[in-house]
Amino acid sequence: MAGNACSKYNMRSDGARVIARKLIKHGVKIIFEFPGGSICPILDELSRHKNIRTVVTRHEQAAIHAADAYARVTGLPGVCMATSGPGASNLVTGIANAYMDSVPLIVITGQVAVWDLKKSRPVRQRGFQELDIVSVVGSITKAAFRVRSLTDLAGVLDKAFFIACEGRPGPVLVDVPINVQYTMAGYKETDLALREKKPACSGSALNEIAERFLRSRRPLVLSGGGVVLSSAEDELLKILKANSLAVVQTLMGINGVPSDYELNLGLIGYAGSRAGELAVKSADFILGLGLRFDNRAFPAAKKEFAGNAYIVHVDCDRAELNHRVAADKAVLSDVRLFLRDFNSALKGRRLRIDEDWLEQVREWKSEVHNAALARSPELTPRFILGGLSSLLAAQNRCAVITTDVGQHQLWTAQYFRFDRDRILVTSGGLGTMGFGLPAAIGAKFGRPKAEAINITSDGSFQMNIQELATIKDNRLPVKIILLNNKCLGLVRQIQEFAFCARYESTRMNSGVDFVKIASGYGIKAFSCKKSGDVLPLLKKLIASKESMLVDFRINEFENVYPVRVKGKTVYAKRPA
Numbered sequence: 001m002a003g004n005a006c007s008k009y010n011m012r013s014d015g016a017r018v019i020a021r022k023l024i025k026h027g028v029k030i031i032f033e034f035p036g037g038s039i040c041p042i043l044d045e046l047s048r049h050k051n052i053r054t055v056v057t058r059h060e061q062a063a064i065h066a067a068d069a070y071a072r073v074t075g076l077p078g079v080c081m082a083t084s085g086p087g088a089s090n091l092v093t094g095i096a097n098a099y100m101d102s103v104p105l106i107v108i109t110g111q112v113a114v115w116d117l118k119k120s121r122p123v124r125q126r127g128f129q130e131l132d133i134v135s136v137v138g139s140i141t142k143a144a145f146r147v148r149s150l151t152d153l154a155g156v157l158d159k160a161f162f163i164a165c166e167g168r169p170g171p172v173l174v175d176v177p178i179n180v181q182y183t184m185a186g187y188k189e190t191d192l193a194l195r196e197k198k199p200a201c202s203g204s205a206l207n208e209i210a211e212r213f214l215r216s217r218r219p220l221v222l223s224g225g226g227v228v229l230s231s232a233e234d235e236l237l238k239i240l241k242a243n244s245l246a247v248v249q250t251l252m253g254i255n256g257v258p259s260d261y262e263l264n265l266g267l268i269g270y271a272g273s274r275a276g277e278l279a280v281k282s283a284d285f286i287l288g289l290g291l292r293f294d295n296r297a298f299p300a301a302k303k304e305f306a307g308n309a310y311i312v313h314v315d316c317d318r319a320e321l322n323h324r325v326a327a328d329k330a331v332l333s334d335v336r337l338f339l340r341d342f343n344s345a346l347k348g349r350r351l352r353i354d355e356d357w358l359e360q361v362r363e364w365k366s367e368v369h370n371a372a373l374a375r376s377p378e379l380t381p382r383f384i385l386g387g388l389s390s391l392l393a394a395q396n397r398c399a400v401i402t403t404d405v406g407q408h409q410l411w412t413a414q415y416f417r418f419d420r421d422r423i424l425v426t427s428g429g430l431g432t433m434g435f436g437l438p439a440a441i442g443a444k445f446g447r448p449k450a451e452a453i454n455i456t457s458d459g460s461f462q463m464n465i466q467e468l469a470t471i472k473d474n475r476l477p478v479k480i481i482l483l484n485n486k487c488l489g490l491v492r493q494i495q496e497f498a499f500c501a502r503y504e505s506t507r508m509n510s511g512v513d514f515v516k517i518a519s520g521y522g523i524k525a526f527s528c529k530k531s532g533d534v535l536p537l538l539k540k541l542i543a544s545k546e547s548m549l550v551d552f553r554i555n556e557f558e559n560v561y562p563v564r565v566k567g568k569t570v571y572a573k574r575p576a
Ligand SMILES: Cc1ncc(C[n+]2csc(CCOP(=O)(O)OP(=O)(O)O)c2C)c(N)n1
Pocket: 404, 405, 406, 407, 408, 409, 431, 432, 433, 434, 456, 457, 458, 459, 460, 461, 483, 485, 487, 488, 489, 490, 491
């Protein structure tokens, strides 16, 4: 290293110091990032702070997905960072992913110096690697700031943390031109005091809902991601148990109610349980908590789907109320606050549930459950995922299960038994292939004592496969279950049902050897071609202190059942 060439940079720049101190003030312990020239001052400053860890991934998309999963498992905002231009544009999918799934993220991007910005000039760029990332992410962030001077920096960062976490959480981007990072203008600590006021339901509305609820005979709860985001799980379970309420969950709500709650009817939606849909159809009162009534969960207008029910919709995002489904009562409220007050409004009064209906609901549920148990050991997703779930539960192991997107994601939601100790981290709203592996990395950093297991398939796995290097570098015992069907299964299944089995672009017979690839990255890997090897390999996977991959060679034509058929009512599910 040439002494002279380096001496200039031995001085600490105030802009970078402000950023590091603000991150520390907001309790940040870890930043997922990929380097570049325009974030060098921040990286250099961070190298002097031993209480903040920087994890370098192999792609910016992986850095943001890791930060996203870290936020989901810790409840703290995730932080990621990338350089200007292509570094920033590589974050876009991850920003959209976090926005759709309400994940609080602080996204820091480097930018060209203020004097190199094109501003309103009609040119494509002025500075090298200049990209107007603030405009690009306008529709997928809660806020996006470009910091123009050191004076603004501290306040913008305080605001960013506040906005990311308040109300319905989401990503906030802070774009920091390199000259602001370098500025030496005398650092002064300033803090903005911002306090959140969570929305809550009025007393009169609560009483009205409580009266209506007490008069219902076939009440049902639809539980969404907002239950988890507002930490309302305990409050909800108390009300469910006290009133013997049946509950159906959206994909984002799957961690909200334990699978073993007797009247948990499982997932609603595209690959949801028949029991859940029949219960929705026949309910006379639906309490929708922290959900969007989106088209995957609730495909038809209210009349066709839940025509008989009085619908109460509780959400902290005003824009979601009466958006897809007109509720009979729309309530702008934090879900936990609502449930706490709703429980008091009931004043210990009991419902008079239609016992025959409840019996019917139990029967619907047991049909599905028995059908699931009836299968003999085969090399099927049901056997593999059911086996994994039972083994982890039997050993009392905490686990974070991450998935990618496709059939394997839906099988995981159907067959794995989630509860407070074993949770799902998945890409719900955007449905991002390539999310699962970096998400498992973020989850492992967030909950080091829990197993981090990525359930994936051959298509998605290859979208961020380079992150095996991050796993190896950090000696992370992340486990990978590859349900390898040699195809883009979910799309292939659509083609089978709707396009006369013309499998354009979806069969992947390249014969990739995933065991060799993983070994190339220094990760232990095994392939499984016989049903008899499934349980021994799963046991080995769970017991391993290091990262490990098992390539399960499942049948290419395995389908997700039951599944909703396009254009039909919700009952036209396959198999009939
Ligand atoms: C980034 C991205 N591109 C395309 C899609 C569309 N898509 C949804 S599922 C799927 C197939 C996924 O294949 P694989 O990961 O092998 O999972 P499998 O369905 O086989 O379990 C595709 C292409 C997507 N969701 N995300």
